[in-house]
Amino acid sequence: MTIQVLHERGSSNRAIARTLGVSEKAVRYRLARLRSGDRDRRRDKVFRAEAVAEVIAHWFACQTQGINLQALYEHLVAEHGYAGSYKSIQRYVRRHYPRPKIRTRRRVETPPGAQGQADWGAFGGIVIAHEPVDLLAFHLVLSHSRHEAVVWSETKDQLAWLTVHNGAFVRLGGVPAVLRVDNESTAIAHGAGPWGQVTVAYQAYADAFRFHVDATRPRQPQEKGKVERRVRGHRQSFDPRGRSFSSLAELQAWTDAQVEASAKRRTCPATGTSVWEAWQA
Numbered sequence: 001m002t003i004q005v006l007h008e009r010g011s012s013n014r015a016i017a018r019t020l021g022v023s024e025k026a027v028r029y030r031l032a033r034l035r036s037g038d039r040d041r042r043r044d045k046v047f048r049a050e051a052v053a054e055v056i057a058h059w060f061a062c063q064t065q066g067i068n069l070q071a072l073y074e075h076l077v078a079e080h081g082y083a084g085s086y087k088s089i090q091r092y093v094r095r096h097y098p099r100p101k102i103r104t105r106r107r108v109e110t111p112p113g114a115q116g117q118a119d120w121g122a123f124g125g126i127v128i129a130h131e132p133v134d135l136l137a138f139h140l141v142l143s144h145s146r147h148e149a150v151v152w153s154e155t156k157d158q159l160a161w162l163t164v165h166n167g168a169f170v171r172l173g174g175v176p177a178v179l180r181v182d183n184e185s186t187a188i189a190h191g192a193g194p195w196g197q198v199t200v201a202y203q204a205y206a207d208a209f210r211f212h213v214d215a216t217r218p219r220q221p222q223e224k225g226k227v228e229r230r231v232r233g234h235r236q237s238f239d240p241r242g243r244s245f246s247s248l249a250e251l252q253a254w255t256d257a258q259v260e261a262s263a264k265r266r267t268c269p270a271t272g273t274s275v276w277e278a279w280q281a
Contacts, residue, residue: 003030004030006019013027049082052082068233069090071232073089074237078261109143114143115144115178115179116140117141117179117224117227118165118168119139119181120137120182120184121137121231121234122136123239126241126251127243127244128246128248128251130244135152135154137150137234137255138165138167139231139234141226141230142176145271145281146230146266146269146270146278148263150259151171161186162205175209175210175211179206179212180214180215180224181224182215185199186201193220194217196215198213237258263275263276263279
């Protein structure tokens with residue numbers, strides 16, 4: 001298109017080639033294609049995602065909280081063996097689905113190690129030792145790299161709350177300076193958000209591990225949007241329901257492997273590398 005516009009404005013082939021940093025032969029070739037009206041045959045290629053078109057359509061129909069193509073891609077890879085790239089899904093969706101509504105927003109990035117976001121996800125009916133069990137998945141997401149730890153628990157009492165923190169810190173290799181949490185009774189004893197009073201046990205734990213507890217305001221899920229998205233991604237990409245595990249330890253090991261694979265597929269918005277590479281750095 002640039003070649004066409006410059007040509008129509010009277011620029012010579014040599015001048016266009018010099019401006020764009022290409023050969024004069026390339027300019028002549030493009031202009032000849034434009035004059036002949038040849039169709040770009042790449043437009044006629046079958047999308048690799050056509051093989052999972054029905055799955056994509058079903059996934060779109062089930063979404064109620066906005067479209068997350070990364071979560072769709074992870075779901076296709078994990079549950080349907082999709083071998084294409086994330087870009088192939090983007091191209092397919094652009095061609096077959098309307099553009100999403102434009103939303104005005106500002107991305108705020110935190111330095112490495114500055115913040116983590118924590119939340120629970122409830123998963124009912126996971127088969128452990130041939131019996132369906134209701135379990136809770138504790139998610140701790142690092143705000144900079146987006147790497148996460150997922151630790152399973154049978155309860156969410158005070159002891160479980162501190163135990164899953166231990167497991168998450170071990171998996172992430174450290175402790176963020178600030179931990180943004182929901183107003184769980186195990187975290188906030190009275191009030192809510194910035195004016196809430198942290199429970200005695202959790203405050204003692206935070207003092208020992210040297211992190212600051214930062215509770216979100218009530219009914220403001222966007223204040224911990226990174227972990228909210230990862231809980232949804234867990235349900236859509238590597239939901240353990242429908243599988244069978246011999247023990248909780250086997251479920252945890254399987255989940256750790258899925259988290260690592262997901263981190264190697266996803267892109268970190270702060271660095272442009274994979275989430276895994278950003279976390280390693």
